[in-house]
Amino acid sequence: MYQTGDKVVYGxxxxxxxxxxxxxxVDHRRVVYxxxxxxxxxxxxxxxxxxxxxxxxxxxxxxxxxxxxxxLESDTIxxxxxxxxxxxxxxxxxxxITGGDRQKLVQMVTSLYRHRRxxxxxxxxxxxxxxxxxxxxxxxxxxxxxxxxxxxxxxxxQYSSHACFVI
Numbered sequence: 001m002y003q004t005g006d007k008v009v010y011g012x013x014x015x016x017x018x019x020x021x022x023x024x025x026v027d028h029r030r031v032v033y034x035x036x037x038x039x040x041x042x043x044x045x046x047x048x049x050x051x052x053x054x055x056x057x058x059x060x061x062x063x064x065x066x067x068x069x070x071x072l073e074s075d076t077i078x079x080x081x082x083x084x085x086x087x088x089x090x091x092x093x094x095x096x097i098t099g100g101d102r103q104k105l106v107q108m109v110t111s112l113y114r115h116r117r118x119x120x121x122x123x124x125x126x127x128x129x130x131x132x133x134x135x136x137x138x139x140x141x142x143x144x145x146x147x148x149x150x151x152x153x154x155x156x157x158q159y160s161s162h163a164c165f166v167i
Contacts, residue, residue, distance in 0.1 A: 002059070002061075003025065004018055005018060006061075007039075007064060007147060008060060009059075009060045009100060010036050010046060010059050010060075010099045011100065012140065013036075013046060014038060014144070015039045016037055016038045016140065017036070017039065017136045018036060018044065018137055019037045021050075022047070023128065029140070032049075032050045033047040033048060033050065033062065034048045036049075036059075037087050040143075040153070056101065057100075058098065062147065063102065068144070068145065071106065073101070077106040077110055079084075079107060079108045082111045089130075093108060093130075096137070097133065105141060108133070109134060109141065112130055112137075115130070116134070118132075138161075141160055142160055
């Protein structure tokens, strides 16, 4: 169980701080909620019921520096994971954004960068939904990188695109 002050990654919301563990009565029973506050978003809070396995599965511990650097240097993330079928791609990317598997998320971003480069070379643009998935994934990854490596968010975006998305 996480403690107050811990930093975690919460689904597509990115890095959050465990602000409190709060007990409430719901349907005549005591339920403990983990109160999460996303970094950089004053006033936002998420209440995660600790008894709900599906909700708690979206809460992941932060990577440590060594694990993050190993991930970013891994050849696995550079494997092409492009899904040609647009509907299957949307479904898969939606699941990856909320799922918390950083390796697959980085692999997705790498594939989207590769696809964007191919499209640009042909004088085309990528679909707006792919661009939105890319932006959401970059934001999520850069948020964690900025905390783990102690750098500004914009630096983390540049670091991530240079360190692991150069194909």
